[in-house]
Amino acid sequence: APTGPTASLGLDEEVKVSRKRQPVAKLDEARLLSSDGIPKLSRTARSKLKFKGKGHEFSDASRLLGFYQLWLDDLFPRVKFSDGLSMIEKLGHSKRIQIKRREWISKGRAGAHLEDNYNQ
Amino acid sequence: EAALLGQNVQVVDPEVRAHVYILVTALGGFNGEDAGRYVLGDDALACLRDIKKWLKLYDEKSNRMDVARCLGEANLVNGDLLPILSLWWESGQNSKHMSRISLACLEILVPLTWPVEVHSQMTVNHHRHTPYLQQAQVLYKRGILSKNMLGILRAVIKIGLPSMAIPKSERTARDEGILKLMLYLFRNIAIISPSTRLAVEGDEEETSRSATINAFHEQDVFALLLTMCSNIGDDFNLVDIIILEILFHLVKGVDVEKLFIDDGQRNVKRVDELGSLLQKESGLKREYAKNAPTRHGRFGTMVWVKRDDQKVSTVSGQDILKDDHWQATLLKMDQSKKWSKPQPQRRQDVESSNNDFNLPTHLTSLAAENLRTFVEELLDSGFNPLFIHVRKAIEREADRVVDANSRQFFYLVAWFLEAERSRRSRRKQQRDRNPRASKDIEPDSFALVAGVLNQETFIFLNRAMQYSFDNKDWQDLNAIMRCFTQILLTIQEMAQSPLEEDREIAENIQNRIFYEETTHDRVLSILRGYKDQGFGYLDACTELSHVFLRMLERYSKQNLDMQVRSRRRSKRQKPAERSTDDNENDNEDHDSEAEELLEVARVTKERKFDFNRFSARFCNQKSVDTFVAFTSFYRELSEEQLKRAHRFFYRVAFKQEMSVLLFRMDIIYLFHGMIKGPSALHSSKSIFNDWEEFVRQLIRRLIKKIEQHPALITELLFSKINSTLFYLEYGYEKQTTSST
Numbered sequence: 001a002p003t004g005p006t007a008s009l010g011l012d013e014e015v016k017v018s019r020k021r022q023p024v025a026k027l028d029e030a031r032l033l034s035s036d037g038i039p040k041l042s043r044t045a046r047s048k049l050k051f052k053g054k055g056h057e058f059s060d061a062s063r064l065l066g067f068y069q070l071w072l073d074d075l076f077p078r079v080k081f082s083d084g085l086s087m088i089e090k091l092g093h094s095k096r097i098q099i100k101r102r103e104w105i106s107k108g109r110a111g112a113h114l115e116d117n118y119n120q
Numbered sequence: 121e122a123a124l125l126g127q128n129v130q131v132v133d134p135e136v137r138a139h140v141y142i143l144v145t146a147l148g149g150f151n152g153e154d155a156g157r158y159v160l161g162d163d164a165l166a167c168l169r170d171i172k173k174w175l176k177l178y179d180e181k182s183n184r185m186d187v188a189r190c191l192g193e194a195n196l197v198n199g200d201l202l203p204i205l206s207l208w209w210e211s212g213q214n215s216k217h218m219s220r221i222s223l224a225c226l227e228i229l230v231p232l233t234w235p236v237e238v239h240s241q242m243t244v245n246h247h248r249h250t251p252y253l254q255q256a257q258v259l260y261k262r263g264i265l266s267k268n269m270l271g272i273l274r275a276v277i278k279i280g281l282p283s284m285a286i287p288k289s290e291r292t293a294r295d296e297g298i299l300k301l302m303l304y305l306f307r308n309i310a311i312i313s314p315s316t317r318l319a320v321e322g323d324e325e326e327t328s329r330s331a332t333i334n335a336f337h338e339q340d341v342f343a344l345l346l347t348m349c350s351n352i353g354d355d356f357n358l359v360d361i362i363i364l365e366i367l368f369h370l371v372k373g374v375d376v377e378k379l380f381i382d383d384g385q386r387n388v389k390r391v392d393e394l395g396s397l398l399q400k401e402s403g404l405k406r407e408y409a410k411n412a413p414t415r416h417g418r419f420g421t422m423v424w425v426k427r428d429d430q431k432v433s434t435v436s437g438q439d440i441l442k443d444d445h446w447q448a449t450l451l452k453m454d455q456s457k458k459w460s461k462p463q464p465q466r467r468q469d470v471e472s473s474n475n476d477f478n479l480p481t482h483l484t485s486l487a488a489e490n491l492r493t494f495v496e497e498l499l500d501s502g503f504n505p506l507f508i509h510v511r512k513a514i515e516r517e518a519d520r521v522v523d524a525n526s527r528q529f530f531y532l533v534a535w536f537l538e539a540e541r542s543r544r545s546r547r548k549q550q551r552d553r554n555p556r557a558s559k560d561i562e563p564d565s566f567a568l569v570a571g572v573l574n575q576e577t578f579i580f581l582n583r584a585m586q587y588s589f590d591n592k593d594w595q596d597l598n599a600i601m602r603c604f605t606q607i608l609l610t611i612q613e614m615a616q617s618p619l620e621e622d623r624e625i626a627e628n629i630q631n632r633i634f635y636e637e638t639t640h641d642r643v644l645s646i647l648r649g650y651k652d653q654g655f656g657y658l659d660a661c662t663e664l665s666h667v668f669l670r671m672l673e674r675y676s677k678q679n680l681d682m683q684v685r686s687r688r689r690s691k692r693q694k695p696a697e698r699s700t701d702d703n704e705n706d707n708e709d710h711d712s713e714a715e716e717l718l719e720v721a722r723v724t725k726e727r728k729f730d731f732n733r734f735s736a737r738f739c740n741q742k743s744v745d746t747f748v749a750f751t752s753f754y755r756e757l758s759e760e761q762l763k764r765a766h767r768f769f770y771r772v773a774f775k776q777e778m779s780v781l782l783f784r785m786d787i788i789y790l791f792h793g794m795i796k797g798p799s800a801l802h803s804s805k806s807i808f809n810d811w812e813e814f815v816r817q818l819i820r821r822l823i824k825k826i827e828q829h830p831a832l833i834t835e836l837l838f839s840k841i842n843s844t845l846f847y848l849e850y851g852y853e854k855q856t857t858s859s860t
Contacts, residue, residue: 041834042831042833042834045830046830049826049833051823051826053823054820057815057816057819057823058792058795058816058819060819060823061788062447062792064822064823064826065450065785065789065792066446066447066450068836068837069450069454070450074428074431077457078457078458078459079457079459080459081454081789082786082789085785085786085789086786087461088837088838089784092837092838092839093839097838098841101834101835101841101844102843102844104831104835105844105847105848108829108830
């Protein structure tokens with residue numbers, strides 16, 4: 001091994017190139033609250049979901065399930081439906097999402113009130 | 121190379137091996153002239169004693185298993201001990217020398233058959249020898265039970281008989297020791313079963329539970345046990361725990377209902393079972409055929425699913441072109457995903473291998489018959505003395521009691537109570553069939569099982585339940601819950617008894633059980649506390665809450681002025697363990713109990729019981745989650761279990777008007793799949809209609825709710841928050857807190 005002044009320059013040392021792994025996409029709060037997440041769900045529900053009502057309960061339910069499944073597939077394609085549901089349910093316990101949820105409901109409530117007033 | 125390496129490893133010190141082999145050879149053997157006959161060596165008794173010393177001073181003292189392994193390899197049990205014992209039995213001679221030799225054989229047999237378990241403090245030697253010894257023990261058991269060895273068990277009983285005949289006061293410590301040895305051998309035989317992890321040579325049937333039961337019946341072990349049980353208080357009070365263990369290992373996992381049906385019924389049932397299995401299979405096939413490709417595998421159909429924003433997904437296969445193509449397509453899209461959420465690994469309990477009662481056991485019809493006879497006789501004579509005695513021993517924390525015993529106690533109480541109920545219903549059927557014969561038969565009272573329906577047992581049970589819940593001993597809690605459930609069911613039957621006295625007692629007991637509000641709270645918190653403790657636990661806790669709730673409902677309806685004692689939350693520590701003094705005085709016991717009552721009275725008050733309020737507390741997110749976890753096994757559940765789940769959800773959704781709790785996507789997905797999915801419940805089951813109707817009603821409500829409150833669309837993904845629950849259910853804010 002060379003000794004002397006050249007060694008300290010570090011010319012002979014190999015430069016290590018460490019490649020970082022591509023970060024794995026996660027189903028987390030940020031993704032759930034992004035515009036493709038829950039906002040899209042409530043946005044499209046009105047136009048996409050049409051129920052037939054009494055006597056068609058099971059087909060209505062499968063329509064509802066399909067609606068959610070396609071939404072989840074768009075949001076986070078690699079997860080299976082039932083796994084995804086349980087992951088989202090777990091996220092729902094976080095403080096941030098709980099606050100958001102309360103907001104959504106009160107918004108809906110305000111809307112309902114407005115409608116009530118309008119009807120009267 | 122690897123094989124060579126393995127060959128050179130000395131598992132056991134060669135010198136030890138040589139010593140042991142010499143002893144075994146010197147013990148005796150089959151004679152050359154008369155090859156079928158075992159001839160004892162000149163110094164057989166001394167050899168046996170030496171072997172015993174080796175086991176004790178080498179194996180036990182230095183915590184190795186080397187000698188046991190050598191003895192297994194030298195085939196001591198099947199080659200020497202058993203022939204000696206049968207020689208003694210057949211010759212019928214009672215010389216002192218021979219009976220000493222047979223006793224020495226028993227003294228070696230017991231440690232050799234002692235259960236070898238995987239436990240937390242194992243040395244290298246343990247790891248090396250355990251699998252070998254487990255396999256060897258199965259061979260020992262086969263030798264002991266085999267038909268051509270006539271009556272080994274009988275011979276063992278004969279060893280013990282002289283000691284049994286002596287009255288207890290005159291028995292020496294040696295006599296007591298012999299009795300224990302005898303019973304321990306029976307216990308060991310009952311425990312040994314072919315390990316599921318190791319392949320066993322030969323017929324597994326010969327060492328099965330059925331074979332054990334049949335041998336116990338033929339060779340009068342059952343008769344011995346019955347005698348001991350019914351005299352347990354007077355003559356045999358030190359062997360109660362061993363008998364408890366024998367009983368436990370005989371009946372664990374045995375289905376009581378199947379045991380208590382007639383042969384005729386059994387045949388019918390078996391045919392039914394076969395029929396229903398075949399039907400199930402053909403159902404599966406039909407289900408498959410519905411979606412099976414109608415053309416060859418390379419036909420190559422592909423479908424586009426048009427999505428938003430001009431996106432397209434592709435799905436292949438012909439089955440998606442069928443009638444219900446929407447559901448099928450979605451299902452296929454889901455199934456083709458490769459990634460699945462990592463499942464949390466359940467940690468495995470190390471010590472549960474022998475004490476697990478969740479595995480069902482199948483018995484042959486002969487064994488079932490034998491066991492049933494034994495169980496009925498035990499119920500008639502020995503049940504009360506044995507279980508009262510054992511309970512006292514456990515409460516007193518006697519030296520002979522180990523932790524597993526209380527679990528075994530509760531499991532057995534549950535099992536025998538269920539057996540008693542099945543026997544009653546069977547008798548009732550027989551009586552109904554020929555009413556003429558029944559006129560002179562008195563209706564039976566419940567006195568036969570009264571030993572476990574007294575106040576002391578309830579106190580013991582409640583305390584144990586709280587203790588195991590606090591300490592997270594889930595297996596124990598599982599056994600206790602089963603026990604409590606069976607007690608409740610027995611009392612329920614007792615309340616409908618034709619005997620006035622029984623009805624009064626039942627009323628009294630119900631009053632006592634339901635009087636303590638802490639019991640109600642405990643049942644509730646157990647149900648709420650489920651978190652992957654396994655299916656057996658899930659089954660037990662849902663059954664308990666089901667039975668408890670229904671009985672409480674009925675009882676509170678009959679007794680409108682029912683009172684409960686509710687305890688204000690006090691920081692006072694409950695005395696977890698009572699004094700451990702062995703000769704505890706009964707009077708003292710009562711006194712301290714009275715004191716305890718007084719002290720409790722300071723922080724408690726009576727109040728009127730309101731069933732609606734209680735039932736409302738049962739309907740919360742956690743218990744819904746527990747029942748959902750239970751229902752997700754719907755493919756394997758029995759009708760009774762499905763009914764249990766159905767009643768609970770019905771109560772939540774329609775009786776308590778809390779259907780919002782069920783409005784969660786995974787629950788809807790599960791319910792929808794149960795009725796319409798590819799692995800739906802079989803529609804020929806009678807419970808299917810109940811479920812279908814329930815799910816239909818629930819979905820109808822859901823759809824209505826979504827149309828009223830669009831906010832529910834997002835809320836459907838989550839468990840509901842308490843503050844918004846009321847609004848979502850009723851559509852307006854809770855105005856005032858209810859004051860009832």
